[in-house]
Amino acid sequence: MLFVLGMLIASIFPLSLVSAQEPHYDIIIVRNDNLIDYIIALPYAAKLEVPILPVNPTQLDEQTKAQLYSYVQIGWKEALIVGNAQAISPEVENELMILGFNPKRIGGDYRTETAEKLATHFYDHADTVFLASALDYGSALAAAKFAMEYNYPILLTLENDLSEPAELGLKKLEVKQVIMVGAGLSPTIKEKLESEGYTVYWYGKNVEPLPLHKEEPKSPYTYTLIGALIALAVSIPIVVYYGKKRWSANVVPVEVLTEKERIVVEAILKAGGTVKQEDLPEATGYSRPTISRIIQELEKKQLITREKIGKTFVVKMIKEIRL
Known part of the structure; x- marks a missing residue:
């Protein structure tokens, strides 16, 4: 069946319309203590229509873990880490894997190298690139804005x-035109680029509109037929796949819990998975207000339910914790 549909698609659409598959990610992870990695990731986040999450570069805090795990629950698995092991530690990468992500790291020893690796990862070819100083965040941000608007990569120098x-x-990238962004760049850069055959426009020395045309929005009907055929071909395997995987969504890694939450969860599990909330202070050694706050957090993470019976609440685990 899949073979027949594949042949039908191939007969309807010329091979020339098929382009190389773009990298796919559900989220981009950057360090939260240095703005430059966030800036150079902006054009690619816009290209993929995915969010950027700044994180502690050495270790994920509990709130971030809970946030990331909620993304896994809705099917996000592919994470791009921007920067080498000095930018975002291997510990963070390992924590992402424990939470259920498939992390891929792209980065170099210097921010200029990271920018180059990202550009060539997301683009096989580009007629135009934006070039900004690696030390001037304002100019780099302006270049990133242009890169998002015109769908071109950004390089740092x-x-x-x-x-x-x-x-x-x-x-x-086989570039033909370089658009320098920022008045702080040296004229020698422009001279060198021109001597190597590039057409150079310096936005910073010039203030007139850029010599570019924005892409027209793609028609939503362009690939309607091919989308319908592919959907038909893969719908049954997808239903079967998610039917098999559904149970795993109820298994939660212990890393999403704070230390106090873990102790409370252990007390609930020790009681058989259901316990009166009023019994938890004695079982854990925490005060009633502390227990109340922890229970509220566990509810937000959709790990437990509470049901009022008489004058007390009965707490019940609804997901399995991988301790």
Whole structure:
């Protein structure tokens, strides 16, 4: 059946319409103590229409873990980590895997190298790139805004000389036009680019509109037929797959819990999975107000339910905790 549909699709749509598959991610992870990685990730987040989450670069806090786990629950699995192991630690990468993500890391020893690796990861070819200083966050942010608007990659350079990663990115992407962004860049960069055959426009020295045209929004009907055929081909396997996977959504890793939450959960499980809330202070050693706050947090994480019976609440675990 799938083979027949594949042949039908191939006969209807010329091979020339099929482009290389773009990288797919559900979320982009960047460090929260340095703005530059967030800035250079912006065009690619816009391209994929996915969010960027800044995190502690050494270890995920409990709130972030809970937030990330909620994303896993709705089917997000592919995470892009921006930066090398010095930017975001291997511990964070490991925590993402424990939570259920499939993390991929893209980064270099320098921010100029990270920018080049991201650009060439998301683009096989680009007629135009935006070039900004790796040290001028304002200019880099402006370049990122343009990159989002015109769907082109961004590269970073030194202010006084063209960085080696930027040169490498220009060659890999087979660039024809470079748009320099920021008045702080050196004229020698423009001269070097022009001597190598690039058309250069310097936004910062010039204030007139950019020499670019924005892409027209794609028609929602362009690939209606191919989408319908593919949906028909894969719908049954998807239903079967999620039927098999459904049970795993009820298994929660212990890492999403704070230490106090873990102790309360252990007390509930020790009581058989159902316990009166009024019995938890004695079982855990925590005060009633503390228990009340913890129970509320566990409810927010959709790990328990509470039912009022008489004058007390009965707490029941509704998901399995992987202790």
